[in-house]
Amino acid sequence: MRLLEVKNLKKIYTTRFGGNQVQALSNVSFSVEQGEYVAIMGESGSGKTTLLNILASLDKPTSGEVFLDGKNIVTIKDSDISAFRRDNLGFVFQDFNLLDTFSIQDNIFLPLVLAQKKFEEMNSRIKPLSQRLEIEELLQKFPYEVSGGQKQRAAVARALITEPKLVLADEPTGALDSKAAMNLLKIFSTINDLGQTILMVTHSVAAASHANRVLFIKDGEIYNQIYRGSMSNDDMYQKISFTLSILATGGENLE
Amino acid sequence: MNKFFYPKLALVNLKKNGNTYIPYILTCIGSIMAFYTIVSIQSNKGLDAMQGSESLKILLFLGIIVIGIFAVIFLFYTNSFLIKRRKKELGLYSILGMEKKHIARVLFYETLFVTVISLSLGLLGGVLIGKLMFLILLNLAHIKSPLAFKIDQMGLLYTTIVFLAIFGLTLLTNFLQVKLTNPIDLLRGGEHGEKEPKSSWLMTLIGVISLGIGYAIALSVQDPIEAILLFFVAVIFVIIGTYALFTAGSVTLLKCLKKNKKFYYQSRNFISVSGMIYRMKQNAVGLANICILSTMVLVTISTTVSLYIGQESMRRDYYPMDVSFIGAAETTDFSEIEKIVVAEKTSAKVETTNELSFDMSTFTAFQEGSHFLPDMVTDENLDLTYYNTISKITTVPLEDYNRMTNQNKTLAENEVMIFSAGENYQEQTVVFGENLFLVVEQLESVPMDFKKKLITGNSYYIIVNNEQMMSTIYTAMNANKDNADSESPAIHHAMMFNLSGSEDNINHFSKQVRASVSQLNPDIEIRNIYESLAELYGIFGGFLFLGVFLGSLFMMATVLIIYFKQISEGYEDSERFVIMQKVGMDKTEVKKTIGKQILMVFFLPLAGAIIHVAFAFPVITKMLAAFRLTNIPLILLCTLVGVVVYALVYTGVYLLTARSYYKMIH
Numbered sequence: 001m002r003l004l005e006v007k008n009l010k011k012i013y014t015t016r017f018g019g020n021q022v023q024a025l026s027n028v029s030f031s032v033e034q035g036e037y038v039a040i041m042g043e044s045g046s047g048k049t050t051l052l053n054i055l056a057s058l059d060k061p062t063s064g065e066v067f068l069d070g071k072n073i074v075t076i077k078d079s080d081i082s083a084f085r086r087d088n089l090g091f092v093f094q095d096f097n098l099l100d101t102f103s104i105q106d107n108i109f110l111p112l113v114l115a116q117k118k119f120e121e122m123n124s125r126i127k128p129l130s131q132r133l134e135i136e137e138l139l140q141k142f143p144y145e146v147s148g149g150q151k152q153r154a155a156v157a158r159a160l161i162t163e164p165k166l167v168l169a170d171e172p173t174g175a176l177d178s179k180a181a182m183n184l185l186k187i188f189s190t191i192n193d194l195g196q197t198i199l200m201v202t203h204s205v206a207a208a209s210h211a212n213r214v215l216f217i218k219d220g221e222i223y224n225q226i227y228r229g230s231m232s233n234d235d236m237y238q239k240i241s242f243t244l245s246i247l248a249t250g251g252e253n254l255e
Numbered sequence: 256m257n258k259f260f261y262p263k264l265a266l267v268n269l270k271k272n273g274n275t276y277i278p279y280i281l282t283c284i285g286s287i288m289a290f291y292t293i294v295s296i297q298s299n300k301g302l303d304a305m306q307g308s309e310s311l312k313i314l315l316f317l318g319i320i321v322i323g324i325f326a327v328i329f330l331f332y333t334n335s336f337l338i339k340r341r342k343k344e345l346g347l348y349s350i351l352g353m354e355k356k357h358i359a360r361v362l363f364y365e366t367l368f369v370t371v372i373s374l375s376l377g378l379l380g381g382v383l384i385g386k387l388m389f390l391i392l393l394n395l396a397h398i399k400s401p402l403a404f405k406i407d408q409m410g411l412l413y414t415t416i417v418f419l420a421i422f423g424l425t426l427l428t429n430f431l432q433v434k435l436t437n438p439i440d441l442l443r444g445g446e447h448g449e450k451e452p453k454s455s456w457l458m459t460l461i462g463v464i465s466l467g468i469g470y471a472i473a474l475s476v477q478d479p480i481e482a483i484l485l486f487f488v489a490v491i492f493v494i495i496g497t498y499a500l501f502t503a504g505s506v507t508l509l510k511c512l513k514k515n516k517k518f519y520y521q522s523r524n525f526i527s528v529s530g531m532i533y534r535m536k537q538n539a540v541g542l543a544n545i546c547i548l549s550t551m552v553l554v555t556i557s558t559t560v561s562l563y564i565g566q567e568s569m570r571r572d573y574y575p576m577d578v579s580f581i582g583a584a585e586t587t588d589f590s591e592i593e594k595i596v597v598a599e600k601t602s603a604k605v606e607t608t609n610e611l612s613f614d615m616s617t618f619t620a621f622q623e624g625s626h627f628l629p630d631m632v633t634d635e636n637l638d639l640t641y642y643n644t645i646s647k648i649t650t651v652p653l654e655d656y657n658r659m660t661n662q663n664k665t666l667a668e669n670e671v672m673i674f675s676a677g678e679n680y681q682e683q684t685v686v687f688g689e690n691l692f693l694v695v696e697q698l699e700s701v702p703m704d705f706k707k708k709l710i711t712g713n714s715y716y717i718i719v720n721n722e723q724m725m726s727t728i729y730t731a732m733n734a735n736k737d738n739a740d741s742e743s744p745a746i747h748h749a750m751m752f753n754l755s756g757s758e759d760n761i762n763h764f765s766k767q768v769r770a771s772v773s774q775l776n777p778d779i780e781i782r783n784i785y786e787s788l789a790e791l792y793g794i795f796g797g798f799l800f801l802g803v804f805l806g807s808l809f810m811m812a813t814v815l816i817i818y819f820k821q822i823s824e825g826y827e828d829s830e831r832f833v834i835m836q837k838v839g840m841d842k843t844e845v846k847k848t849i850g851k852q853i854l855m856v857f858f859l860p861l862a863g864a865i866i867h868v869a870f871a872f873p874v875i876t877k878m879l880a881a882f883r884l885t886n887i888p889l890i891l892l893c894t895l896v897g898v899v900v901y902a903l904v905y906t907g908v909y910l911l912t913a914r915s916y917y918k919m920i921h
Contacts, residue, residue, distance in 0.1 A: 058837070079841075079843075082836075082839050082840060082841040082842075082844075083839070083841075085839045086838070086839030091837060091838065093837070097834045097837060097838075098834075099831055099834055099835070100533075100831075101529045101530055101532070101533045101831070102529055106525070106529065109520065109525075110525075110835070110838055111838050111839050113520050113521070113522050113525045114522050114838070114839055114840055114844075115522075115839075116521070116522055119516045119517060119520045122520065158838070
């Protein structure tokens with residue numbers, strides 16, 4: 001079953017007085033199946049972040065369509081967009097984006113509180129989740145009292161607690177040391193095994209090598225993609241590195 | 256390196272930080288203007304010649320000290336706020352290779368520019384507005400004179416010295432800040448994670464108790480003199496209570512709200528409550544300051560305005576008639592005085608009305624039921640209870656009473672009629688020593704006085720059969736006294752009248768009559784409400800002027816504290832709200848939440864101030880009663896108008912800052 005379908009996405013940024021136009025995405029089409037774990041890779045300026053912002057309904061494309069579970073998110077009214085995002089998407093950011101003023105538990109509750117859920121329900125949801133993410137002990141602590149890896153696990157819990165259709169992760173390992181990063185990637189794999197669809201944007205080959213499929217994006221277009229098939233993580237790593245180097249040298253040859 | 260590099264950099268810095276530095280410079284200009292104005296008025300030579308200027312000058316001198324202290328505290332506060340905000344910028348300079356002495360040089364130039372700009376504009380503004388203020392003051396104090404208000408060079412000099420010193424000190428503290436911190440700290444500036452504040456039941460309890468004590472004192476004070484003494488005790492308790500409750504009480508309350516899961520985990524409370532906990536931690540002291548400043552402004556303005564407006568009616572209690580001459584009945588030639596009055600009133604073009612002339616005998620006594628006990632208290636032992644219980648008694652012969660009221664009443668030897676200026680006399684008899692009199696009539700009025708609300712001891716007029724009786728009573732009540740009073744004659748004669756005419760003419764008349772009558776017989780007591788009023792206008796006009804002047808200054812301070820608070824919070828909150836939007840919070844929800852928080856932070860101090868004023872009201876009325884201002888509706892009106900005006904200005908500031916705050920968030 002197709003969960004996400006992206007069709008001919010195009011995004012052109014125009015400077016305020018209409019002088020210069022920058023094409024961030026020229027023509028992007030791809031789809032993600034229910035339960036898939038997809039990584040998107042590309043260099044800085046390749047359009048990854050623009051793509052993610054559009055998928056997250058934080059930004060609108062110049063043209064093209066995005067269907068999430070059959071619903072075109074490009075045409076959702078501004079007034080409904082926050083609720084849509086809250087109900088269908090979960091976010092994990094590079095810099096965690098936890099609020100200092102809330103305890104870890106309250107940070108995780110935040111989207112549910114905004115969705116006006118009952119406290120009993122929130123409480124029953126957080127228990128299994130915090131066990132799985134190994135943050136039960138930290139729930140009453142504050143973000144400034146825990147390590148980076150712990151913060152990111154809390155952020156993952158916040159993304160998952162709404163039981164979203166799709167988790168969008170933007171460089172989730174970017175601010176973590178290698179041990180914490182490996183730990184987080186294991187968690188991603190585990191939740192993916194439990195059926196959670198994940199779309200992750202990353203620079204890191206190690207991170208991408210955990211995904212089922214890796215999309216490479218260059219100059220605003222999908223350049224290539226790799227399916228895991230039966231490959232191990234290490235094979236995946238090799239293959240991604242190889243593709244990336246072709247991506248880099250190939251770019252030079254084209255000029 | 257170009258020698259203009261540092262000055263240029265300093266100038267650019269000031270411009271870049273305009274949204275905080277412009278208010279700072281405006282504060283400096285405002286303080287300098289205020290300081291110069293009051294110094295130049297105080298040292299104005301022309302003021303010395305005026306009636307009532309003595310007390311006015313003392314008041315103004317106190318004003319100088321208050322404004323000076325205020326300027327120091329306030330400029331330091333804003334400066335430290337500014338430098339905190341700029342730590343990151345200074346850290347960057349140091350990373351880019353500037354040594355601390357170079358940074359110090361930049362800071363020096365910045366301070367130099369601020370000093371030059373604010374001193375020149377402030378002094379210029381002071382010279383311009385000083386004249387206006389001076390005219391306002393003269394008008395309030397009813398001083399009519401062609402006094403020239405010159406540019407006061409000494410004032411300019413003093414102001415310059417004082418503010419150079421203040422700016423120098425702020426520069427020094429800035430140097431210290433830079434010297435004591437390393438670049439990494441500077442770079443990080445204010446943004447280290449903050450601990451959630453702990454709730455402190457002890458502090459909350461202290462706050463509640465001391466606020467309770469303060470309020471209880473305010474409510475339980477009975478008499479005016481006690482009020483004046485206890486007012487400051489109450490003020491101290493209320494201040495302690497305010498600080499404790501704002502700092503600890505608010506956090507404790509919010510924490511309790513947080514513990515209530517049903518309440519806390521609702522979208523409209525969730526963010527506000529947790530946000531407020533942090534906000535209160537950072538701002539509690541600032542908010543308590545605002546609350547206390549606001550209370551001070553309100554109390555100062557409402558009391559000074561009430562005093563100013565009410566002063567004439569206050570005086571009336573002391574001077575039932577405009578002018579009175581009182582002299583020993585046997586030795587004073589009242590026909591001479593009458594001649595002087597007639598001559599002067601025609602030359603000064605004033606009219607006299609309600610002329611009264613009668614014999615009287617006055618003394619003080621302690622009332623116990625119907626018994627009046629001699630006043631044996633010596634001057635050294637005068638205390639609160641004395642003033643609260645002593646009665647002033649004036650006896651008047653029936654003959655004079657009948658003549659003045661055109662009546663034909665009769666009294667037996669042992670009968671009297673009594674008029675009480677305060678509450679009615681309750682007894683059937685009056686006893687002075689061995690002499691017992693029957694009260695045959697409770698008079699509703701007497702020609703020379705009227706019913707009024709007396710806060711301290713009562714005042715009785717007793718009409719007796721004849722002057723023989725008056726002497727007897729007087730002797731009975733002064734028999735055991737061996738001070739100077741007993742040597743004065745028992746019976747005096749009084750001549751009283753009211754005046755009508757223009758204020759200038761009346762003042763001229765009063766002066767001339769006093770001069771001539773004193774020359775004729777220096778022992779005559781002359782009581783003239785207009786002379787007293789001239790003095791009072793000096794005092795209460797000065798009070799009002801200072802009250803409004805300081806009130807506006809405190810208000811400026813309040814406004815600036817609020818403005819700076821909002822700006823600094825705007826920076827922090829903008830990040831927070833970006834995150835919330837990412838997690839799925841609506842823009843309109845964000846706006847609503849922000850609005851709610853600002854509203855609470857903003858109006859908490861105002862609400863506190865209004866409650867304080869409400870509780871202070873009983874004490875204020877009692878204190879004003881000590882000045883004989885007993886017109887409670889008037890005081891209430893002045894207070895209400897003060898509160899409303901203040902709340903309006905406050906709301907205006909709120910709307911302005913809320914706007915720039917929203918801009919910062921988006």
